[in-house]
Amino acid sequence: xxxxxxxxxxxxxxxxxxxxxxxxxxxxxxxxxxxxxxxxxxxxxxxxxxxxxxxxxxxxxxxxxxxxxxxxxxxxxxxxxxxxxxxxxxxxxxxxxxxxxxxxxxxxxxxxxxxxxxxxxxxxxxxxxxxxxxxxxxxxxxxxxxxxxxxxxxxxxxxxxxxxxxxxxxxxxxxxxxxxxxxxxxxxxxxxxxxxxxxxxxxxxxxxxxxxxxxxxxxxxxxxxxx
Amino acid sequence: xxxxxxxxxxxxxxxxxxxxxxxxxxxxxxxxxxxxxxxxxxxxxxxxxxxxxxxxxxxxxxxxxxxxxxxxxxxxxxxxxxxxxxxxxxxxxxxxxxxxxxxxxxxxxxxxxxxxxxxxxxxxxxxxxxxxxxxxxxxxxxxxxxxxxxxxxxxxxxxxxxxxxxxxxxxxxxxxxxxxxxxxxxxxxxxxxxxxxxxxxxxxxxxxxxxxxxxxxxxxxxxxxxxxxxxxxxxxxxxxxxxxxxxxxxxxxxxxxxxxxxxxxxxxxxxxxxxxxxxxxxxxxxxxxxxxxxxxxxxxxxxxxxxxxxxxxxxxxxxxxxxxxxxxxxxxxxxxxxxxxxxxxxxxxxxxxxxxxxxxxxxxxxxxxxxxxxxxxxxxxxxxxxxxxxxxxxxxxxxxxxxxxxxxxxxxxxxxxxxxxxxxxxxxxxxxxx
Ligand SMILES: Cc1cc2nc3c(=O)[nH]c(=O)nc-3n(C[C@H](O)[C@H](O)[C@H](O)COP(=O)(O)O)c2cc1C
Ligand code: SF4
Ligand code: FES
Numbered sequence: 001x002x003x004x005x006x007x008x009x010x011x012x013x014x015x016x017x018x019x020x021x022x023x024x025x026x027x028x029x030x031x032x033x034x035x036x037x038x039x040x041x042x043x044x045x046x047x048x049x050x051x052x053x054x055x056x057x058x059x060x061x062x063x064x065x066x067x068x069x070x071x072x073x074x075x076x077x078x079x080x081x082x083x084x085x086x087x088x089x090x091x092x093x094x095x096x097x098x099x100x101x102x103x104x105x106x107x108x109x110x111x112x113x114x115x116x117x118x119x120x121x122x123x124x125x126x127x128x129x130x131x132x133x134x135x136x137x138x139x140x141x142x143x144x145x146x147x148x149x150x151x152x153x154x155x156x157x158x159x160x161x162x163x164x165x166x167x168x169x170x171x172x173x174x175x176x177x178x179x180x181x182x183x184x185x186x187x188x189x190x191x192x193x194x195x196x197x198x199x200x201x202x203x204x205x206x207x208x209x210x211x212x213x214x215x216x217x218x219x220x221x222x223x224x225x226x227x
Numbered sequence: 228x229x230x231x232x233x234x235x236x237x238x239x240x241x242x243x244x245x246x247x248x249x250x251x252x253x254x255x256x257x258x259x260x261x262x263x264x265x266x267x268x269x270x271x272x273x274x275x276x277x278x279x280x281x282x283x284x285x286x287x288x289x290x291x292x293x294x295x296x297x298x299x300x301x302x303x304x305x306x307x308x309x310x311x312x313x314x315x316x317x318x319x320x321x322x323x324x325x326x327x328x329x330x331x332x333x334x335x336x337x338x339x340x341x342x343x344x345x346x347x348x349x350x351x352x353x354x355x356x357x358x359x360x361x362x363x364x365x366x367x368x369x370x371x372x373x374x375x376x377x378x379x380x381x382x383x384x385x386x387x388x389x390x391x392x393x394x395x396x397x398x399x400x401x402x403x404x405x406x407x408x409x410x411x412x413x414x415x416x417x418x419x420x421x422x423x424x425x426x427x428x429x430x431x432x433x434x435x436x437x438x439x440x441x442x443x444x445x446x447x448x449x450x451x452x453x454x455x456x457x458x459x460x461x462x463x464x465x466x467x468x469x470x471x472x473x474x475x476x477x478x479x480x481x482x483x484x485x486x487x488x489x490x491x492x493x494x495x496x497x498x499x500x501x502x503x504x505x506x507x508x509x510x511x512x513x514x515x516x517x518x519x520x521x522x523x524x525x526x527x528x529x530x531x532x533x534x535x536x537x538x539x540x541x542x543x544x545x546x547x548x549x550x551x552x553x554x555x556x557x558x559x560x561x562x563x564x565x566x567x568x569x570x571x572x573x574x575x576x577x578x579x580x581x582x583x584x585x586x587x588x589x590x591x592x593x594x595x596x597x598x599x600x601x602x603x604x605x606x607x608x609x610x611x612x613x614x615x616x617x618x619x620x621x622x623x624x625x626x627x628x629x630x631x632x633x634x635x636x637x638x639x640x641x642x643x644x645x646x647x648x649x650x651x652x653x654x655x656x657x658x659x660x661x
């Protein structure tokens with residue numbers, strides 16, 4: 001039983017085909033799962049694990065490293081208020097405080113109706129419009145407290161739905177095809193690369209074994225302390 | 228009036244609302260650089276880039292031509308473009324991706340040809356939803372136009388380009404962490420040596436990693452020649468460069484200026500750039516190259532914007548982010564917020580970076596909140612010294628990557644330049660700016 005619907009599954013296959021190694025598709029597939037579900041559900045992580053050939057724990061372990069991949073549900077709108085240096089100089093702390101008051105949640109929390117998650121964000125790279133706010137990673141400009149309240153009202157009323165899709169939808173433009181360089185050529189090159197790598201790794205192992213044999217049992221220990 | 232009459236190299240098209248479309252791109256000389264490159268040998272293209280003295284725009288400022296020449300020979304090599312832009316107060320690469328994505332794509336294709344790779348990756352910071360859309364769209368159009376994919380413009384050269392989204396982790400801007408991330412793993416920087424990307428990079432293959440702005444310069448360099456580019460700026464700091472100006476200026480924004488011929492003062496005060504400080508307050512300090520860089524006081528405003536000029540003065544141009552702090556700024560709060568950023572983003576592999584960043588953040592916070600202790604300033608210096616021994620510039624490194632040694636920059640600067648202000652927080656038991 002697939003957790004991905006047929007459209008998502010088809011896109012997953014396209015994504016995997018873009019990379020020399022399947023595992024590279026792991027993060028793009030997590031984004032895809034978030035687009036389908038709004039967050040990264042355990043079932044989705046299991047499916048991704050089987051697609052890229054790792055364990056579900058490896059998918060979770062990787063996903064939890066990244067701020068955008070959410071292993072807990074988030075609101076329909078993730079409202080990020082940047083408080084980093086340029087925005088700090090532009091009044092971000094005051095805006096965040098106001099936002100917490102307006103929404104009735106602390107940064108990191110989600111409103112009780114599940115609509116909005118508020119985030120105290122790092123630099124969003126829009127530092128000339130401070131304090132910078134983004135909703136589901138779409139910039140909405142530097143906001144005054146009043147403009148923030150207006151934004152919240154608009155989001156709740158669905159008035160910004162055209163420009164701001166629900167949480168999880170990242171890029172809306174899809175690649176219009178797979179790799180074009182002839183597959184035989186790519187396959188040939190990749191086989192050569194795999195062979196070269198195996199040879200390199202073998203050489204490294206032999207070298208390490210030789211070094212250990214030459215230096216005796218103490219060698220590994222002193223190497224560990226120096227690393 | 229700009230300060231010099233240097234041409235705009237990477238921002239020329241931004242005057243158009245439709246600067247990101249293929250139509251506009253083709254109407255303004257688009258893909259001519261690629262055509263020209265394909266008519267040359269790959270070596271000749273690399274030679275032009277070498278002549279240009281194009282210093283990497285991602286932070287370290289390593290010459291692109293030299294980096295390319297160091298690529299280990301192997302049947303399979305990769306090109307990876309760094310569009311992770313997340314150094315706080317840096318906002319120039321996202322502009323290039325959103326507003327002139329074809330220029331980036333053309334640059335990538337030129338580099339791919341010069342390096343003879345068959346697959347290139349553009350790693351874009353995950354939060355850049357619009358940037359991802361625009362670059363993907365441009366790439367789709369480039370394929371349809373025959374500029375990417377197989378047998379480009381009938382030249383026999385083929386390359387595929389893949390746009391890869393990040394997922395929110397500052398450390399993935401560090402090139403080896405980026406490669407780990409591109410391989411579907413946590414963004415843990417790799418130990419160098421042996422993992423220099425030019426030798427052992429993506430999937431263990433030799434890999435060139437270059438920044439988005441670095442790539443975006445290539446179409447112009449190939450079209451006009453490396454010599455023409457090297458004729459702008461001065462010495463090693465050739466050409467123009469994008470500076471993201473933020474903080475206490477009337478006109479924050481991204482400005483393309485000629486290197487060395489322009490000074491910090493020009494950028495902050497010229498009416499076409501920053502336009503001065505609001506309320507005509509005094510400049511208290513500037514951060515010259517992203518939050519990893521040591522600060523300058525106002526006495527350094529006349530320093531030219533050149534890599535070596537700024538390096539010799541004890542800081543760096545880094546990511547091209549210049550943040551101005553005026554006399555109303557509490558430097559303890561500024562240093563605290565920067566340190567909090569590092570504490571959040573440390574990947575946790577190295578003890579000095581992981582533990583040190585957290586300690587420093589907590590000590591700075593208590594000073595800022597008026598709960599600091601007599602010897603906190605010494606404590607800050609002591610912890611900093613454990614992360615970056617000797618607190619010198621360029622910093623000593625005890626960690627896997629340079630995120631760790633970057634942490635003390637702002638703290639050391641604040642103490643060096645404004646020790647009395649820190650002590651005042653402690654003595655008065657409150658922030659004097661509240
Ligand atoms: C912590 C850290 C973060 C970095 N972030 C970025 C980044 O966001 N974008 C970037 O291009 N380079 C970044 N770099 C520099 C890259 O490691 C690398 O030097 C650069 O991408 C090479 O491209 P260039 O030679 O064209 O500058 C970062 C380095 C470190 C240590
Ligand atoms: S210095 Fe910090 S960010 Fe860099 S590898 Fe070590 S712990 Fe990670
Ligand atoms: S510092 Fe807030 S967007 Fe960059």
